[in-house]
Amino acid sequence: MTIGSAQRVRTLFAAVVCVHALAAYVTGSEEPADYVPQTGKFPPPNCGHYFAGELVSVDHVNRRGALRLIGDGDDARYHSAPSHRFAMLPYGTLRYHGAPAELRDIPIGTVLHGYFVLPPEGDTTILLPEKNPSKYLLKYTHALSLEDDFSFYQRRGQSWKIVSVDSAKGKIKVSLIGQAAQAANDGLKGEQTFDFDASTRIWKGRQIGELKDLTAEQDVQVNLTWTPDWQNTKFQINDVWIDKESRDVAAEVQRQIHIRFMHHRWLPGWVDNVEYQGGSKGIVTVTLFGGMDPSLYDQARAQKPPHGGASIACAEKTLRTWWQNHDSKGGSVLDFKDIPNPLPNSSGLQMRVQINELLEGYRPGRIIRFFPNSFIKVKLPPEECIQSMDDR
């Protein structure tokens, strides 16, 4: 796919998957009520609490990690608060460089913007200590979305205009511009001064430029990281993209990584309904989660009757499967439906598949991975597969 078409797809993608976040941005300063995720139901718009921080540890296989939250001027919190441990909800979305991503794609040390909710009832993934818990611990541990600065600001139609560059002091003054600048309550606002130095990567077109390529009046995107004055909401620039071509290239590189990843792991979703037909037969209705590249959903839609087919593997809430090539069942796609205005985190794409032998895991609310027959089956790396009940 060309960069131009990638951009078109990305725009489409942003429109589909970001309903939730956009709704949150325009709601004013009120904190959303505490939402508890429900089995088989996508969360309503505007229910996540916004936190940003630097990724400090990752368990990419189980889609978990921890953030050092950005500073708020409170020295005591910066120095003594534990890292904010989180788990991605099964339908939680990740974006990096303006394209869908996995936690493994995001380097340690990257600032991320996230929307979080309470754990689902009975979920013990992130246990908060009962004895002497830190007063800084946050109960919103389950992520609806996580994205780097590049993705976060670009998606909102925002960028940074360079006001001035002081190479001697290693300071760059920038001003946030773009349509969401006034309405958005989350993220940085107005004028900011970031640190930079020789380790900052300057992306220009398809190549890595030099510090002298940074000039006033450029519209740029940046990815930020830790700097010694972190507790006072200060940041260092890790990467800066100084033109549109460089941003398109970065997004396309990540998009290709994502597409290959999904071709191998299959598209995540959950079971909406099972129509039992006697014996072991049945029709399974699934909804695919949002946040994937639109071309992947197109591949699923292409499996329409009369010749289309798909396989469905049972998965965990971490989106891990057992041995998906074997522990899945395939059948004809009977029909599909694009639900208009889907809820945040849903793709809105619902598929009905005829299965001759239903699996134990095909139950409403349970997580699956969906394999359109146009994907190629591969065996996943063993550490990603669930291999035993203990492992599970």
Next chain:
Amino acid sequence: MNRCSSIIGVLFTALFASVAFTQDKADYVPQPGQFPPAGTGTYIAGELVIIDPVNRRGGFRLDGDGSERYHTGPLHYFAVLPYGMIFYNGAPAELRDIPIGTHVHCYFYVPPLGEEETIPSLPKDQAQFQIKQNHAISLEDDFSFYQRRGQAWKVVSIDTKKGKINVAPTGETAKDGLGKPYTFDIDDVTRVWKGRKLVDLADVAADQAVQFNLGWAQGWRDKEYGVSDIWLDDESRKFATELQHRRHVRYQKQHWLPGWIDRVEHNDFGGGTVTLTLFGGMDPSLYAELKATQEKGFGVAAAEKTLRTWFHRGDKKIGQVIEWKETENPPPGSSGIQVRLKFTELLDGYRPGRCVRVKCHDWIFVTMPPEERVKSLEDQKRGLTLSLP
């Protein structure tokens, strides 16, 4: 920069010249306060799957050997020794610099005495997969590993339809690693670097001498790999090294150079003279800065074996340098630089064999991110054993 790389190259060549017969000396036990002799260490390679960058630990999926270990065996969990060296894209690095999914080459020892529990034993049902060598003296990506040994790869042919590239080793052949013609998977996800530019697969052509980094491929069990990055020319490789070099230099200036205490001569009333040796594997410019400013004294903070410090800008003492000594051909893990410093007040952590971090006077004091600091005795205790996210 080139000069620095050459010095590092020479150092490493010396350190590992005799690693060729590592298997014979696989069971060397690291001793407190002593660097391991050259020619020891067991070579193990695999893909980095999980890391605890703060405590310099992680786990990787071993290279396939055609056996069922691939499907049923556990990850190989490891700790990097305090003087263990990490390289990425041809320059010194930290674990955090190496992306998950990178194929790495390592040399390992069995745990030092008393540190057998740092990496907990495998459960009984997996005991047959236990590899006792789990403390790393070096860890490096393919780019660094082959380049440092003078080996590159000549492209024989590329078939973009089938997604295969055929290559053959050129230059000196590394003793360990892949030293024979090989076929790798390659596709649109592979990043192709030429000069300072990201180019296309179409730019890969026969007869080019390249370096690459590898990652998982479907045939991993049978020792097959996918190419994640490929550097087509000298400029692209130098630039990749330079970018990592800059990152490393910033990191070390903030965290300070690691080393350990060789000797402490106690004076009356809390003062004394401390002799320390700086660990190897850092960029030579950092040692040079220390040397050039030695008359201004160095800050010395007590550190853990993980190289974590407490609140290093506060929990340190400044000593006056009374002797700077450099040794030719130091053993692996050592820089060969030994410094004697005089302190008016010694810290509890200044004891022979204990680790320290050393600050050049001209480096700016910063406070480390909180998750990297040891903040309590409990925290210190937790840091003694592997605990992955």
